[in-house]
Amino acid sequence: xxxxxxxxxxxxxxxxxxxxxxxxxxxxxxxxxxxxxxxxxxxxxxxxxxxxxxxxxxxxxxxxxxxxxxxxxxxxxxxxxxxxxxxxxxxxxxxxxxxxxxxxxxxxxxxxxxxx
Amino acid sequence: xxxxxxxxxxxxxxxxxxxxxxxxxxxxxxxxxxxxxxxxxxxxxxxxxxxxxxxxxxxxxxxxxxxxxxxxxxxxxxxxxxxxxxxxxxxxxxxxxxxxxxxxxxxxxxxxx
Numbered sequence: 001x002x003x004x005x006x007x008x009x010x011x012x013x014x015x016x017x018x019x020x021x022x023x024x025x026x027x028x029x030x031x032x033x034x035x036x037x038x039x040x041x042x043x044x045x046x047x048x049x050x051x052x053x054x055x056x057x058x059x060x061x062x063x064x065x066x067x068x069x070x071x072x073x074x075x076x077x078x079x080x081x082x083x084x085x086x087x088x089x090x091x092x093x094x095x096x097x098x099x100x101x102x103x104x105x106x107x108x109x110x111x112x113x114x115x116x
Numbered sequence: 117x118x119x120x121x122x123x124x125x126x127x128x129x130x131x132x133x134x135x136x137x138x139x140x141x142x143x144x145x146x147x148x149x150x151x152x153x154x155x156x157x158x159x160x161x162x163x164x165x166x167x168x169x170x171x172x173x174x175x176x177x178x179x180x181x182x183x184x185x186x187x188x189x190x191x192x193x194x195x196x197x198x199x200x201x202x203x204x205x206x207x208x209x210x211x212x213x214x215x216x217x218x219x220x221x222x223x224x225x226x227x228x229x
Contacts, residue, residue: 004159031215033216035219040125040221041221042122042206042219042220042221042222043160043206043219044219045216045217045218048215048216050215056215058216090159090160092159092160096215097215100148100210100211100212100213100214100215101148101210101211101214101215101216101217102148102167102210104150104162104165105160105162105217106162107152107159107160107161108159109157109158109159110157110158110159
């Protein structure tokens, strides 16, 4: 069974801090994704990666960056955390699917991040 | 651009009653369609998916969904709801040449005893 592990379930940080959210998958998936989930807005894509060191912006990349140095690990970085980044963050992964979005995504349990 | 609309933010049904959750999508070609469920405090779990072929697809936990191209819909159904089905449900659409999915805003299901 695919396992996507997010390093923290809950995280509290202060405004202006640099914040790292880590995600690891164990199924050798090519694609990895970071979403934020807010009530009434569903899941919004922040960034995704389709290969090591490769990344693409999603719908809401402002204020975030990502890093993928190894295939199994995908990190989300909040360069200077702000209160409007308080949210639930979900990581997901899937197979390449030939460059099409036809492979189911497998999700971690999420990190609830609070910025004070 | 692709988009997904889930018109119902919140639905309450009685245990044992039937369920239908609505999903409408916008996409220029044949879509890849998914339904996911999220229990409280957890990530999303895939219920079922549609790529092509038979427009009625069966999923896990007794759920099914029907793809209707003429209505741009992919509604989720279950004949008899159990209390454990209380959760949030998300519809998502993908497509050719695009790696990422677009998710709807979700429908929260409450089940009354």
